[in-house]
Amino acid sequence: MNDKEAKNRLIGSMPKIGIRPVIDGRQRGVRESLEDPTMNLAKSVAKFIERNLRHPNGMPVECVLADTTIGGVAEAAKTEEKFQRQGVGASLTITKSWTYGTETIDQNPLRPKAIWGFNGSERPGAVYLAAAAAGHNQKGLPVFKIYGQNVQSAEDTTIPDEVKEKILKFAKAGLAVAYLRGKSYLAMGGVAMGIAGSIVDEEVFQDYLGMRNEYIDMSEFTRRIAENIYDQKEFEKALAWVKNNCSEGKDNNPAAEQASREEKNEQWEFIVKMTLIARDLMIGNPRLAELGYKEEAKGHNAIAAGFQGQRQWTDHFPNGDFMEAILNSSFDWNGIREAYIVATENDSLNAVPMLFNHLLTNRAQIFSDVRTFWSPEAVERVTGKKLTGRAKNGIIHLINSGSTTLDGTGKMQDEAGNPVMKEFWNIKEKEVEACLQATEWPPANLGYFRGGGFSSQFLTEGGMPVTMARMNTVKGLGPVLQIAEGYTVEIDPEIHEVLNQRTDPTWPTTWFVPNLTGKGAFKDVYSVMNNWGANHGAISFGHIGDQLITLAAMLRIPVNMHNVAAKRIFRPDAWNLFGTNDLESADYRACKNFGPLYR
Ligand SMILES: C[C@H](O)[C@@H](O)[C@@H](O)C(=O)CO
Numbered sequence: 001m002n003d004k005e006a007k008n009r010l011i012g013s014m015p016k017i018g019i020r021p022v023i024d025g026r027q028r029g030v031r032e033s034l035e036d037p038t039m040n041l042a043k044s045v046a047k048f049i050e051r052n053l054r055h056p057n058g059m060p061v062e063c064v065l066a067d068t069t070i071g072g073v074a075e076a077a078k079t080e081e082k083f084q085r086q087g088v089g090a091s092l093t094i095t096k097s098w099t100y101g102t103e104t105i106d107q108n109p110l111r112p113k114a115i116w117g118f119n120g121s122e123r124p125g126a127v128y129l130a131a132a133a134a135g136h137n138q139k140g141l142p143v144f145k146i147y148g149q150n151v152q153s154a155e156d157t158t159i160p161d162e163v164k165e166k167i168l169k170f171a172k173a174g175l176a177v178a179y180l181r182g183k184s185y186l187a188m189g190g191v192a193m194g195i196a197g198s199i200v201d202e203e204v205f206q207d208y209l210g211m212r213n214e215y216i217d218m219s220e221f222t223r224r225i226a227e228n229i230y231d232q233k234e235f236e237k238a239l240a241w242v243k244n245n246c247s248e249g250k251d252n253n254p255a256a257e258q259a260s261r262e263e264k265n266e267q268w269e270f271i272v273k274m275t276l277i278a279r280d281l282m283i284g285n286p287r288l289a290e291l292g293y294k295e296e297a298k299g300h301n302a303i304a305a306g307f308q309g310q311r312q313w314t315d316h317f318p319n320g321d322f323m324e325a326i327l328n329s330s331f332d333w334n335g336i337r338e339a340y341i342v343a344t345e346n347d348s349l350n351a352v353p354m355l356f357n358h359l360l361t362n363r364a365q366i367f368s369d370v371r372t373f374w375s376p377e378a379v380e381r382v383t384g385k386k387l388t389g390r391a392k393n394g395i396i397h398l399i400n401s402g403s404t405t406l407d408g409t410g411k412m413q414d415e416a417g418n419p420v421m422k423e424f425w426n427i428k429e430k431e432v433e434a435c436l437q438a439t440e441w442p443p444a445n446l447g448y449f450r451g452g453g454f455s456s457q458f459l460t461e462g463g464m465p466v467t468m469a470r471m472n473t474v475k476g477l478g479p480v481l482q483i484a485e486g487y488t489v490e491i492d493p494e495i496h497e498v499l500n501q502r503t504d505p506t507w508p509t510t511w512f513v514p515n516l517t518g519k520g521a522f523k524d525v526y527s528v529m530n531n532w533g534a535n536h537g538a539i540s541f542g543h544i545g546d547q548l549i550t551l552a553a554m555l556r557i558p559v560n561m562h563n564v565a566a567k568r569i570f571r572p573d574a575w576n577l578f579g580t581n582d583l584e585s586a587d588y589r590a591c592k593n594f595g596p597l598y599r
Pocket residue numbers: 310345369400401448535
């Protein structure tokens with residue numbers, strides 16, 4: 001695969017945002033007076049979206065504008081035809097005036113919908129917004145309502161800031177819904193060590209995400225390695241790059257058990273091949289067809305995958321840590337590119353929030369065990385030292401062999417020099433080098449991984465705003481999402497050293513402190529850890545809890561815990577009809593009422 005293909009590798013065509021200018025259909029005066037201002041506002045919104053949103057593969061988001069303003073059902077139907085032809089994934093209806101509610105709305109049940117009812121006084125759009133929203137609710141088609149704070153004059157085509165924010169939040173989540181549909185999660189292997197998240201729940205993928213489930217036995221890796229079913233040229237390029245850029249860390253295994261130099265070299269070759277093969281399994285590779293492997297060249301249409309690894313594979317073969325870490329990073333031997341989504345231990349229920357985070361932020365994702373809560377008291381007991389600053393109320397140790405993206409070193413920087421994780425198109429070569437330099441690859445702990453391999457090892461920079469998410473399922477209830485916004489923290493190196501040695505010093509560590517609200521699951525750091533629903537979390541750069549909440553509502557997945565301030569939360573209007581006081585319970589009722597999007 002060449003660089004260009006690698007950069008534009010997202011599967012299928014990209015969903016678009018449909019813009020629907022609706023209008024009062026009364027001709028002989030009213031409609032004519034509104035045509036231009038309404039169309040101009042729609043154009044201004046389309047331009048705004050196209051300028052501000054990109055797909056995870058770097059391509060700009062495209063809008064599709066209805067051919068005419070929509071004054072009644074005939075025009076609504078024509079617009080729908082156009083939207084279907086052009087692959088519109090989410091629609092935004094715009095109005096400057098009173099218009100005929102159910103006659104003009106977008107009635108496509110699968111498409112996330114929003115309406116911006118222009119806050120004017122001459123012919124107010126808000127009155128349509130309210131009527132149309134009532135229609136949507138009555139018909140069971142949730143709609144997001146957007147209404148500016150201040151009255152604008154009729155000819156004004158500017159978009160107020162609070163409207164802009166809602167448009168982008170809606171559009172990005174709507175595109176994610178559309179993008180998930182029809183794609184696959186590829187399980188490479190089965191259930192790892194009894195981890196329930198690796199029991200792939202087809203109902204969840206199919207009914208809630210519109211996705212398919214694909215499976216391969218891990219023996220497919222051995223077959224492709226034994227029969228040379230990978231691009232030999234790329235393998236050589238990759239191996240040379242690995243030799244120059246991935247420095248092998250200290251072997252912590254007992255001397256008598258350590259692999260010889262020759263065995264280690266063989267393991268490096270093996271894990272590089274695993275990496276090529278996993279990628280080819282996910283998205284295919286046209287080079288394989290040229291080599292005579294037409295079926296293998298197609299891949300599994302997978303936008304996310306998981307690798308079981310433990311135990312059958314890792315008891316005998318080198319582990320998947322290198323493969324997972326590199327695929328999850330925004331770069332490899334082909335250069336800087338979009339990160340893949342690969343979950344360790346085939347934890348599909350952590351792959352889903354990784355995928356959500358990735359589709360919402362366009363950035364690489366950290367996969368980690370949510371391993372230990374270190375209270376200030378316990379830290380003091382084992383180190384004799386006190387946690388300070390943001391860490392003073394305790395810290396959560398995020399650590400895992402495997403999937404943690406190298407972007408998670410925090411070695412990329414914004415203009416002010418703060419550590420960040422960037423969209424791949426903003427990453428500089430020297431930042432890639434910095435991430436690679438901050439990472440060592442120690443031989444895997446042979447107690448856990450008898451087959452060897454190499455684990456990635458680094459310490460995440462402190463001070464990055466991050467959001468940790470996880471999907472869990474409950475029999476009888478279905479999937480639920482949990483969200484914790486917070487920060488990575490830097491702690492006293494001496495404290496880090498002691499705590500890190502107690503777990504596994506060959507793995508990457510991220511010290512995480514959630515933002516506390518003093519209430520419920522966010523009463524203190526301990527409560528966040530205690531309420532975490534499983535052993536893993538998907539950690540994204542940025543405070544994106546609000547975006548996740550919007551996306552979850554579109555998919556009818558209730559959110560069982562979050563620390564996002566109420567004013568940032570944007571859900572469909574119908575959610576208010578399930579209660580306005582206790583929003584968490586209302587969310588559960590609304591999700592249950594509408595049911596999964598694809599059932
Ligand atoms: C090596 C160990 O088995 C770890 O992989 C294990 O503790 C986990 O990560 C569990 O999620």
